[in-house]
Structures are given as structure tokens and as C-alpha cells.
Amino acid sequence: MQKSEIIEQVNKIFVDVLDNDAIVINETTSAADVDEWDSLTHIQLVVAIEKHFKLKFTSAEIRDWKNVGEMSDTILQRLN
């Protein structure tokens, strides 16, 4: 899977979990850029992404992400 493809799928999860069709994310998107993305919905996003890609992140990984790009890198690593 390509990184762009991952971001596309993650985007769909954001739209669903945050319940906002207008959300468009890219590699540099961070929590500051999306209104509904706060510490609480972050947990929901992580759980939904884990479920979607059938993987589990470690606590350290979750803590270290700065933006969508870094999150997608972790997903990419795990899938390959």
C-alpha cells in the first residue's frame, strides 16, 4: 500500500469519527488544524484506525506522532 492510499483511508476515518464531511487531511495536518480533533477524539481516532488496518499501535508510537504523515509512516511500516 502506498502512503497516499493510507492517508486517503485515514481521511475517511476522520470524516466518520469526527462526523464532519468537510475534513481533508494531508501529511502535515496536525490536531491544531482540525477543530474536532482534540485529546478525547484522538483516542477514538486511534482505536478506529487500529481496527480499520487490523493492527495495534504501542503507547510510545501514539505519543510521538506530530502529524498525519508520521502516523501514516507507522501504519506503512506495520503493513509491510
Added chain:
Amino acid sequence: MNSGLNFLQTNVNKDFTTLKKNLKKDFTGLKKIKVALLGDSATQFLNQALRACAYEQGFEFEIYEADYNQVSRQLLDLSSDLYQFAPEFVIVFESTQKLQHKFNSLQKSERLQLSELKTEEVKNYYHTLNRQLKAKLIYFNFSEPMDGQFGNYSNKTSFSFLYQVRKLNLELMNLSQECKNLFILDYQALSAHLGRQMAFDAKMFYGASMNLSIDGLPLVAKNCCDIISAINGKFKKCLILDLDNTMWGGIIGDDGIENIEVGDLGNGKAFSDLQQWARQLKQRGIILAVCSKNDEQTAKEPFLKHPEMVLRLDDIAVFVANWNNKADNIRYIQSILNIGFDAMVFLDDNPFERNLVRTNLPEVEVPELPEDPSMYLEYLSALNLFETASYSEEDELRNKHYQQEAGRVIAQKNFTNEDDFLKSLGMTSKVEPVNKFNLPRVAQLSQRSNQFNLRTVRYTEEDVLQISQSENYFTLTFDLKDKFGDNGLICVVVLKKEVSALFIETWLMSCRVLKRGMENFTLNTIVEVAKKNNFKKIQGEYLATSKNGMVKEHYARLGFSEAGQLWELNIENYQTKKSFIQLN
């Protein structure tokens, strides 16, 4: 994730993300309930899940959520925000993980007392709350841990944490029987059902101080709402059963009585267990009815002749088998039972019939059923369809009452004059104040009665006890017997002494005994009480709900005159009203 969990997610509950979308819906017109939520772990998600779930049950929760770890401060300090907020319900979720910390901090000898210590603490929460507010406490019991210290040997020593948790859960059950406004949310059962891995997410616990996993939220929230709904008078009273391929395998009309699957034949054991479940529900007070597309004789044959049928004809209060559409048949059943459509559950294996009933009678609860009949019972148990806020011995007789009522309906057809019919019944009524024997039934009737209920005040047993001991009230309870049988306690009146009049705080009656002249008999009794205590006036009030339209004109019909919001009856020249009921 294994397939068992998938099944649960897709059928029993929406997932949290879907459920949460309810929060954007229109809550206008839903009954508002004030709820306080306290936890020793972060409860923001539970808060959202509760509000979203309440929407589906027709309520709007206004939630006060304390910062976490404030459980005892909020409950024990009477000046806390909790008491300012004055909720009707207080939900408390204290976790096994935090209890373990407490256990670890104790001296070895004190550890043996953990369950007593914790029970005392909960008791203290309860009594402090109960003294100050009329709030109900919903307390989560504790999920049983895997004991990593003693292993299986933990069962064999009271020094183990597991032993203390199990003992505590039992003591909480006992405490809730003693404290009428304490309700236990069976978190242990729910987390066992979900699977520990799914109920508790260690990563979320350490990362975000949240105890409940996201996947566990909908089920836990739903069960909290089920308790609150039941206390508010919303619960199921009747189970309507399809027969072919629902209560037995096969089609009685085609396969014949020897070939339907029940008992040992084919998949019959699954159907037998389902019938056992229905029969247990009947004994608990749920009315059973049959709604089947069949000729009546054919449909009744297994109930009469099949040796392995669990259900028999006298288990069924209303038996409808014909070729009419099922929505019409359920309307007919409703007309005999006189309960709301929203108090009915309809079971049918056929998706077409389920959808027909859902479309025509959206208030009737129609569970999807798994395709495989072996799964019916597990599936239905997990839905928690029959939550209740009370249980009394009289519940066991309910089915019988409805069968007797069907007998009266037939007898009435022989009389053209209603008075003659009423006379022929030979009715007697025992009138007495609330006492310790009828107290559970009085509380229950206040929770169950929706239609003939003038002010729809819901009482818990604790409330009834306080009223019955108060000098400011008179209470009257009425039973009704006739030649067809004993209806049991069917009417409750609570009278409040006010300066200028006797105020009818509650007048409610079971709809089983409509049109027997019970209203006149009751008023005659109220007037007697008023006169004996030197009141010259009786006041009543009608508070409209979506269900009590039938008593809108109740006081007008009885000769009261309107006085602002209230109805008044001057009793100095009261003419005793006609009644065919003898005082017993």
C-alpha cells in the same frame, strides 16, 4: 477480533462512533432527566455514550460530570457541586483497578476486610445522598480480575484480591436489596459478556486514565439507560411469539405434530430452551401472547398434545392464530391487554413479518433474530429486553389476570345492560393503607401505570415507605375480586393533608379493571377519609403526559369543578356514587 464479538457489535449495539452521532440530533420534546456521573477514572466518553443512548430511549440527559477521582468528595460533602446540581440519578463507576490499589495499600490483616470496608463506603455514599436528595444511586459492581498472584489458588484463600472482589459483589447485591434507591449496574456481567480484553483497554487506562474501552461503551451506557428507563416507567410487559420456526423448528401446518423440532428432534433443544426462557419470563410477570399465521386448531395442537412442548396453552394470555396481517393481530392483542405498544416485544423468524410490524407499529420492539435458531437465546439474553425496577410476588399472577379478563369479555357479551353485567360479577374490594406487605406492589404500580394515572408520580419503595410513615399523608390501596378471580392490588391513592383541603397527590389504577365502576368506589372511599378528618374540600390535579389522555376528564366526570390548574370537590353535600363493589 473473534466472530463472537463481531456478532455482538453488529447486532446488539451500534459502535460508539455511530452512537455518538445521536448527539447532533434534535432532542426537542424528550423528557429531561438530570444525571450526575462520577468515576474514579475519566468518564468523558461514558458521558457522551449515556446521552446518545438516552436519545434512543426517548430521554434527554442533562449530565453533571465531576472531574475524575472525586467520588467520595462529591457524595459526602453536602456543599459539593453534586448537591447544587440536584440530580435525579447519580451514576458511580469505581473500577477494579483502583480497588486493587486500595487493596495493595492495606496491611495483610486488613485485606481480609476489603469487601466490608468497601461495602461500608458505598452504604455511606447511599445514605448521605438519600438524606439530602431524592436521587437514585446507580452503582457499578466490580469486574472480576485475573489473579496474577495466586493463580487458581486465589479461590482457595480469602487473602486473594479475587476473593475480596467476588465477596464485595455479593455484598453489593445484598446492600441494594436493603437500600431501595440503590441499583446495581452489573458491570461484572457486562464485562464478562464483552470479554475482559474488550471491556478494559490497558493502553487507554494508562494513557488517558479511561477504564472502559471504546467498544465496551455502548453496552454499558445502554444498561445504565435501561435502569433509568425502567424506573421512569418505560419497560416491556408483554412478549408476543410467532410459532413456526420461532418457537419450534418446522411448520406445523405442513410438517405435522410428529415432525416439528422441539425437545429431542433435530434442533429441538434450542427451541425448548427458548420456550423455557419465555416461561421463566411469564413467571416473572411478563405477559405471553401468540401471534401466528395458522389455523387456530392447528396452531394450538402442539400446546395441547406435544409431549415435549414446554409452553402450554395456559401459559399464553392471548392466543391469536389466523391469516390476517400481523400488525392488525398485534393491535387486537393490545386492545385486550390494554398496555402500550411500547411495552411489547415481538419475536418472529421471518424478516418480512418483522418489517411489516416495525413499519406499522414502530413502538413495538422487534429484535432482529440471528439466522440460526441455536443463537436465538444467547442473542436475546444479551439485548436486556426486560429490565425492571421492581419485582413483587404478585407478578407471577399477571398472566392469569389477563386470562380471567378474556373470560369477562366473553361473559359481558351475554348482557345488554352494563349494570346487570357488573352486578353479576359479584365484586368485592379490600381497602387498606400502605403496609409492609403491599409496599413493593404500590411502588411497582406507580412505576407501571401510565394511562390511568392522574399525576404520574413514580415512587420507589423507599419513597412509599416515607410517605406511609409521614403524618402529612393518608394512603389507600384497593384490591378487586370477582367471580372470575382475584385482580390483586389494582388502585392506589395518596392523599396529602393541606391547610384548606385534602389534595390527591396520586390516583392511579391498573387498566385491567377499567369500566367496573372502580372510580366511583374509590371516590366514595376518599370522601369518607376526608370527612372523618374534617376536611370540607378535596382537590385533584391532572398532569398530562403522552399516555394519560384517558383521564383528562376524570375529575369532570366525577363532578369536580375546575379551580385554576386544580379540580375541587366540595364534600359537605356529597352524594355517594353508584357502585356495585362491596367493601371486603
